[in-house]
Each structure stands twice: as structure tokens, then as C-alpha cells.
Amino acid sequence: MSEESFDAIIVGAGLAGCVAAYVLAKAGADVLVIERGNYAGSKNMTGGRLYAHSLESIIPGFAKEAPLERKVTKEKVTFLTDDTGVTLDYHNGREQTSVEESYTLLRGDFDQWLMAKAEEVGAQFITGIRVDEILTQDGKVIGVKADGDELLSKSVILAEGVNPVLAEQLGMVKPKVKADVMAVGVKELIELPQEVIQDRFNLNNDEGCAWLFAGSPANGLMGGGFIYTNKTSVSLGLVCGLHDIGTSSKTVPQMLEDFKNHSMIKPLIEGGKLLEYSAHVVPEAGIHMVPQLVGDGVLITGDAAGFCLNIGYTVRGMDLAIASGEAAAKAVLTARENNDFSAEGLSSYQSLLEDSFIMKDLKLYKNLPEFMGNPRIFNQYPKMVADIMQSMFTVDGSASQPLRKTIMKHCKEVGYMNLIKDGIKGVTSI
């Protein structure tokens, strides 16, 4: 057993882990990060949009040096059926402050950069090692076991992502997180020349587009599609809730294939070359799945703690992972000052989270997962909107109807009561 004892060992060099390491090392703490992949980011994927605010407050001006793809200035939301699409298109030409900005990125580059930032201020990283076990003594976490070696530490920060094998071992996360609060995300990275991307998505130089699709991409199940533009590629994928997957008429890979071949999407990626195919689970239950966050000598951050928000038009987990990594690091620094790494000594983590946007946003959207579970949102409404549009734009020589009547007719198909109920529920859950 190694005699040296770190102030903190961090499991996982994702965003939560790298940021925690950065904040700790910068304050002079002795910190080691252990990552099972061959480099930070080698096991990680995301849809691709980072809201800058949380990292901006930790590394001001980071966007000037980090490997980011494009700054998002165009937002699109499309209601998609198998053969139609109705789009809301928003172009933001206004000045934004650095905390309001958001960027598309690829994790392979970005995580390595973040890890290098943490190393610059003195954090130690080991890659290519899987942590197999958390060591405890009298119920207190005292280190980790990896590759047969035991490493001692005054605290352990679990930043292991959405599948928290180690937090489960400790009993902090219930091992059977139910499938009905999880979704699976799949993505293709498709290479296209820069000018082609800019033409097809109507973008100036460094501008980027974030485009979400509700409706048919997930075969009528809870979920939706996305396209994010990068410099010379687009990230195209979908997220699909797992609760009804058993009865789906399509497999998840088939959903992605059909989405790609949709008559609205196909021209956007025509001629593109597949660079990579990736997948990851997304935690969806919001505040309802947040586990025990602190134990004696241990803290849980990021996706492992369920800090992820699926608010329909966007999945947000990266800014939460970053902010929770910072909060965990600060709690360890407080514990270090008081030389008390017990659950009590680390409890400032909980209050830092309560005071931050993380818990406030998770609480604000607490009814959203249930609302999103409503199948009407993913199949009937996109069809209703498409039918209204079709009636509006079709002139075939038959006598025209007043627009009001046309709209009412299509609303009736969904049912007025359903519309009212869902409308009220929707408004109260966002």
C-alpha cells in the first residue's frame, strides 16, 4: 500500500473530474485524477453544446484558448413527422456577454485541453487505469484500488459519469436506477467541407447552429433529434427514452438511420463522410434521481449525481458537471482547512449546490420529466402542427375554409381537453 495520501483522488477525467482537479490544484491541494481511457475524453461523447457560463466563472476567457468548434448564433426547433417538418428559426445577431454564449464542441479535444489546464496548475493524472474499488475503513472512504494497487486519499470525488459503478458499490446510488428515468443517445459525426456547412446552414465564419427535432426521430417515443454544426463536421444524433423501448417497432440504430434519411435532413448531410459513431446513456429524471451526494470521505459529481437536465429543446449536463466539480473541490478545500473529511466536514458541498443554479434549475424543472413522458408530445402534436401547415399552404381549387376552422379541425383530432390539460401541465412544468 502506498504511504502517500492525497488530499483528493478523483475518479474520471470527464468535465466534472477535470474541473474539480483544476480548482483543487490551483488552491495548492495534492490531487490525483484516475481515468480508465487512454486520454481525457477518449470515453466521452456528448451532443455537443456547451453553455459557457459555468466554465467562464472558473477560467475567465477560456473560449479564446479552448478547442471549441463554433459559437451558436442560430437556434432551430423542428416538429418532425415521417414526411413533414415545421421549423421555428431564430437567428441571434445581438451582442452576447461571455457568460451568455454557448459553443459547439467535441469532447476528444476539449477534455484533453481541460485536463492539460489542470496539470498546468499541478494536478496529477493517470490515464489508462480503471478504478476497480473504493477502499473503506470503518465506513469511511480512505482511497481507491486500481490495477491491484491501493492508493490512499483523504477524500475521493466520484466523477465517473452516468453509469456510477463505484457509487453503487458504496450504496450511495441505488444500483437499479430504473430504466424509465434513462434515455440513450446516439450520434454520428459527419465530415463536410467548411464552406458546405456554412452554405447549407446559412452561417457566417465562426457561427454555429443548434437544431433540435421533436417528433418522429425517436419513433414516437420520448426523445428527439439534434444537429450541431462544428467547423468541418456536423454532430447528428438522437436521444430516446428507454421506458417503452421494448415495444418500439424500430431499433435505436434504425431510428437514427431513418432520421438521417428524412427528406428534410438528407440534403443537409449529402456527400458527408462518417467519422465516428458514438453512444451514451443520458440521465433524465432531474431532481428525482439525485442520490446521497456526500459520505464520509466521498462526494459525487456530474452525471454520476444525476445532474443533467433534459428540457425538451436541449439536453444540459456539461455546464452542471463543471459547476458541480467546482463545488466538490471547494468543499474538499474547506474540509482540508479544518482537517475534517467526514461527511459533516464535507457538507458544504450540499449547501454550495443548493445556492447554485444546479439545484435551482433541477427544482424548477422538477415536473418536466413526467410531462415529457406524455406520448402526445412526441407524436400527436408534431402531426397536428404539420396538418395545420399543410392546410394553410395547400391551394387545390376547392373552396377555401377560414383559417380558424382549419386550425380547430386539426386541434379536435388531438382532443380539446388533451390540449388544455397538456397546455396547463406544460406551462406549469417549465
Next chain:
Amino acid sequence: MSEIVNVDVKLATNKFHVDEGHQHIILKDNPDMNEYRKLINACPAGLYKLDEDGSVRFDSAGCLECGTCKFLCGDTILEKWEYPRGTFGIEYRYG
């Protein structure tokens, strides 16, 4: 509109370090078919297959380590689910 997807072609673009002889996910013998069907639908890598005679065929090479099968069918039909040993498995070059 539907073209049958060939997941293997997609997986072939990925970089993997396969840990020969080490299956990091192991299926129970005679798995419940209702549970198995969920995995046929959900696994993004299409690794849960049925042979012509209806028997199950699974190999963890090609696994994207997404965690889906663990959350869906955890201990119902999986004997073991763990991450590949350090350095092995999928290596995302872009992510």
C-alpha cells in the same frame, strides 16, 4: 424511406482496443426473451442478435460502453456488466 441500417459499417469507423479473451459483459444462460428483445431494440451497437434458429448471440466486442443494457436489463439477464479494463475498449477520437 426505411433503409435497413448496417451498424457494423458504422462501428468499423470507430477505434477499438479489443481485450481478447475478456468479455466485459456476460449474458446469463437462457435469458428471458422479453428482456432480451428490449436489448435488441436498444443497444446502439446492435450487439444483441438473434440467429436464424431463434437462439441468442452476443459478443461484447464493438461495445460503445454506453450503459444502456445495464440500465435496461441489469441483473435480469446480465450475469456481469463492467467497463473494459483500463486502456481497452472504445476510444473516441472526436466524441
